Amino acid sequence: MRWSKISDAVIRRLPLYLRVLEEVGRDPDVKLISSQELGDQAGVSPALVRKDLGWFGEFGKQGVGYEIAYLASELRRILNLDKEIPVALVGVGSxxxxxxxYAGQRYEEEASFNLHIVALFDSSPNKIGGNVDGIPIWPMEALKEQVAEKGIKIAIVTVPSSSAQMVADQLVAAGVKAILNFAPVQLTVPEGVHVANADVSLELQRLAYYLST
Amino acid sequence: MRWSKISDAVIRRLPLYLRVLEEVGRDPDVKLISSQELGDQAGVSPALVRKDLGWFGEFGKQGVGYEIAYLASELRRILNLDKEIPVALVGVGSxxxxxxxYAGQRYEEEASFNLHIVALFDSSPNKIGGNVDGIPIWPMEALKEQVAEKGIKIAIVTVPSSSAQMVADQLVAAGVKAILNFAPVQLTVPEGVHVANADVSLELQRLAYYLST
Known part of the structure; x- marks a missing residue:
C-alpha cells in the first residue's frame, strides 16, 4: 500500500530530511542522529520530524535516535529515489x-538526486535538433514516442503561460504522471496526475507579505 | 497590527487568489466572484478560500460573493504589493x-507583480560592470550601499551552495528582510528575516513520491 492520505506538506519535507542525512552521513564516524539535530538542520521542530517520519514507520529508537544510513535508504525508497527517474523538460527558453x-549539476553532485533530464522539447524550429549540455531538443510531435521510449514519468514545464495548459494536456496524454510547472497559470490535470507549481513570481509576492510583519 | 500568527500556507495562497481576481477582473462586466469559482480557479476548495480570507476580514457577502476589484485591492494591500518593491539578485550565473x-517579464505583464529587480551582484570580476537586460551587475562590496540607496528589502540568492550562507549573512547585515533562496542549503537567518526556499531539486524529488501513489 501507499500512504495516499499523507499531506503534501509532509512529503515536501522528506527530501529535506534526506539531504540532511546524506550530509551528516558523509562523516563515516557518525552513525546516529537525534530528531533534535535532524530538525535543527532541516529547519523544523524535532516533534515535527518525529511526526512526519511516524507516518511511514518506526525508524528511530527513543533516547538513541535514527540510524542515518538506514533512514536515508528508507526515505529514498519512499520517495522512489532508489532508482533513476528519467525527466523531460518542455520549453527551452532562458x-x-x-x-x-542546474538539474544536471544536482544530478552530478547529490547522491539522492536520481532525477535525470533526458529529453527536451520545444516548438520553435530553430531550437529543434539542437541541445543543452548534450541533451537533445525534440519537436513536440516526438513527445509521445520519447516519453514511451525513455520511460519518462516527470516533466518540467517552462513554456509561456498561454501554451502551458496545452503542453500539460499533451504530457498527460503521453503518460506523464507528475509535472513541475513554472508557468504562472493553474494547470488542470486529471486525477492521478500531480502538479507542483514552482512559480517564482508567487514566491516573491508571498515574501513581500513579511516585509511589514 | 499585522497578523503574525497566520500560517505560511495561508500566505502562500493569497498571491494565487490575487492572480485569479485579476484575470477574472479583466472582463469589465464581471464584478463579483463566488468562493466556489475563486476556489476552482485557484485549485482549492471554496471552504478554504473563505477560511483563508477570513483571517484578514469580512470581504464577501453570503449568497453574493466577493467584489472582485475590492478584494484584489485589499489583497494587494495585505501583501504589500500596492507599491513597488525593489529587489536584488545575488549570483548572476545561468x-x-x-x-x-523571467521576473522582468512578470513585472511587465502582471499588474500586481510589483517586484522589480533593480540591482544584481556577483563576485566574479568578469561579470561586474556588465548587466542583464540593462540591470547593472555590482561587486559584493557595493551591496550595503546599493541596498540602502535603492531601499531593497527582498533578495534572490542564486549562488552556489558553498557561498549561500555567507551571502545571506551579508544580505541580512545590509538590511534585507526576505530572501528567496535557490541554493540547495538551509539558510540560518536571525528572527525578523524570512527565507523561502525555491529549491527545484527538492520539488522534483518530492514529485517522485507521487509516481507510485
Missing part, C-alpha cells in the same frame, strides 16, 4: 536552459 | 540571469 544545467 | 529575465 529559464528552461538554466534549469537543465 | 539560473540567476534566467530569473532576471
Amino acid at each position: 529559464l528552461g536552459s538554466a534549469l537543465v544545467r | 539560473l540567476g540571469s534566467a530569473l532576471v529575465r
Whole structure:
C-alpha cells in the first residue's frame, strides 16, 4: 500500500530530511542522529520530524535516535529515489536552459538526486535538433514516442503561460504522471496526475507579505 | 497590527487568489466572484478560500460573493504589493540571469507583480560592470550601499551552495528582510528575516513520491 492520505506538506519535507542525512552521513564516524539535530538542520521542530517520519514507520529508537544510513535508504525508497527517474523538460527558453544545467549539476553532485533530464522539447524550429549540455531538443510531435521510449514519468514545464495548459494536456496524454510547472497559470490535470507549481513570481509576492510583519 | 500568527500556507495562497481576481477582473462586466469559482480557479476548495480570507476580514457577502476589484485591492494591500518593491539578485550565473529575465517579464505583464529587480551582484570580476537586460551587475562590496540607496528589502540568492550562507549573512547585515533562496542549503537567518526556499531539486524529488501513489 501507499500512504495516499499523507499531506503534501509532509512529503515536501522528506527530501529535506534526506539531504540532511546524506550530509551528516558523509562523516563515516557518525552513525546516529537525534530528531533534535535532524530538525535543527532541516529547519523544523524535532516533534515535527518525529511526526512526519511516524507516518511511514518506526525508524528511530527513543533516547538513541535514527540510524542515518538506514533512514536515508528508507526515505529514498519512499520517495522512489532508489532508482533513476528519467525527466523531460518542455520549453527551452532562458529559464528552461538554466534549469537543465542546474538539474544536471544536482544530478552530478547529490547522491539522492536520481532525477535525470533526458529529453527536451520545444516548438520553435530553430531550437529543434539542437541541445543543452548534450541533451537533445525534440519537436513536440516526438513527445509521445520519447516519453514511451525513455520511460519518462516527470516533466518540467517552462513554456509561456498561454501554451502551458496545452503542453500539460499533451504530457498527460503521453503518460506523464507528475509535472513541475513554472508557468504562472493553474494547470488542470486529471486525477492521478500531480502538479507542483514552482512559480517564482508567487514566491516573491508571498515574501513581500513579511516585509511589514 | 499585522497578523503574525497566520500560517505560511495561508500566505502562500493569497498571491494565487490575487492572480485569479485579476484575470477574472479583466472582463469589465464581471464584478463579483463566488468562493466556489475563486476556489476552482485557484485549485482549492471554496471552504478554504473563505477560511483563508477570513483571517484578514469580512470581504464577501453570503449568497453574493466577493467584489472582485475590492478584494484584489485589499489583497494587494495585505501583501504589500500596492507599491513597488525593489529587489536584488545575488549570483548572476545561468539560473540567476534566467530569473532576471523571467521576473522582468512578470513585472511587465502582471499588474500586481510589483517586484522589480533593480540591482544584481556577483563576485566574479568578469561579470561586474556588465548587466542583464540593462540591470547593472555590482561587486559584493557595493551591496550595503546599493541596498540602502535603492531601499531593497527582498533578495534572490542564486549562488552556489558553498557561498549561500555567507551571502545571506551579508544580505541580512545590509538590511534585507526576505530572501528567496535557490541554493540547495538551509539558510540560518536571525528572527525578523524570512527565507523561502525555491529549491527545484527538492520539488522534483518530492514529485517522485507521487509516481507510485
